[in-house]
Amino acid sequence: MKDRNAVASLDNEQYKDILLFRTRLTQQALLKVMADNHLDALVYPSSAFPPAAIGKNQTSGNTNRLSAFSGFPAISVPAGFTPDGSSIIWFGTIGLIIAILASLLLNMALKEKARRQNINLQKQTS
Numbered sequence: 001m002k003d004r005n006a007v008a009s010l011d012n013e014q015y016k017d018i019l020l021f022r023t024r025l026t027q028q029a030l031l032k033v034m035a036d037n038h039l040d041a042l043v044y045p046s047s048a049f050p051p052a053a054i055g056k057n058q059t060s061g062n063t064n065r066l067s068a069f070s071g072f073p074a075i076s077v078p079a080g081f082t083p084d085g086s087s088i089i090w091f092g093t094i095g096l097i098i099a100i101l102a103s104l105l106l107n108m109a110l111k112e113k114a115r116r117q118n119i120n121l122q123k124q125t126s
Contacts, residue, residue, distance in 0.1 A: 026070040042066075046076040051087035073101075 034042065044064055052058040067074035076090045 022069060023071045026066075027072065030066075030070055030072065046090040050082060051089055053086040054088065 030042065033039070044066060046064055047058075048064065066072075078088050078090055080089050081087065082089060
């Protein structure tokens with residue numbers, strides 16, 4: 001963090017490298033935790049602060065940055081109400097999307113492999 005804050009300009013390679021390293025490190029850590037614990041998803045509070053009462057403006061600026069720092073997509077879903085019933089509590093999920101994307105990418109790769117094998121087979125029989 002100190003290295004990032006000491007950078008004079010946001011438009012230089014040192015700053016970009018710091019951000020890239022942070023993203024890669026966060027991704028690797030999340031994937032390791034999920035794999036080590038056989039998890040399909042991580043569920044976490046979307047914000048560190050209690051939600052605003054229904055109909056009131058939510059204070060922003062201190063949301064959980066797990067998705068932003070990792071580069072992994074996440075969604076926030078309603079998870080219930082505060083004890084007094086005045087606010088909806090939101091939780092972010094990360095991981096289900098990673099698993100779905102991984103599955104989609106694997107499926108795409110297998111289809112591409114099959115397509116290429118089919119093309120090669122057609123060339124051999126021509």
